[in-house]
Amino acid sequence: MLGLPGGIQALLFDLDGVLTDTxxxxxxxxxxxxxxxGYPFDIATDYVKYVDGKAREDGIRSFLASRDVHLSESEVTRIGTVKNDLVLRLIREQGVEAYEGSRRYLEAAEQAGLKRALVSSSNNAEEVLKVTGIDRFMQERVDGVVKSELGLNGKPAPDTFLEAAKRLGVEPKHAAVFEDALAGVQAGRAGDFGYVVGVNRANQAEALKQHGADVVVDDLAELL
Ligand SMILES: O=P(O)(O)OC[C@H]1O[C@@H](O)[C@H](O)[C@@H](O)[C@@H]1O
Structure with missing residues (x-):
């Protein structure tokens, strides 16, 4: 059903890059x-390897550590705030869209009676879900805000996905993870989830497989 192996009862979706074009x-x-x-930054390598999918401050520390730069907590927070102001401005200027294939997949999942949760590292997930109208498909949301409240480890640790599966009342082996980030598919693999779908939005199908995806698609509509 829906391109998934038998026994899957719940679907755990990342947001940025899986459901929306953010x-x-x-x-x-x-x-x-x-x-x-003052730090040169390459999206194809640095973003993908050190920042994508991770919680805001984990991404900053991880990238700067790759340059052997280690800043204080307050500096890391300051940089994170600058970036957040910018991302919110860009989102408001450019708008946000849910991928059409993802919206169709969510509708099919709802009709098939599969449980659904959002698992995002972002503190802005609730707003993005609402603006795109896909909040109505989600029965649970474990995002950056919930992660901090509960003191969970961020991706690539599996904790946020495990929390979502627990909230849906489903064992990890009966849940599928949908992720576009290397840290995200790694989290799916580390949590022993029943199936990990890698969503290839950045020409990195092979790397997604190597980091734990069972299957890689360019768009969720391929699974319909
Ligand atoms: O800064 P935010 O909105 O809390 O988001 C944290 C991270 O959320 C992830 O979903 C994105 O892939 C990252 O790029 C982002 O840094």
């Missing part, structure tokens, strides 16, 4: 922020 906006905002701070 991954590229985050990448652009990170590039401008780091470069304004």
């Amino acid at each position: 991954a590229a906006v985050h990448a652009k905002a990170w590039k401008q922020t780091f470069e304004d701070e």
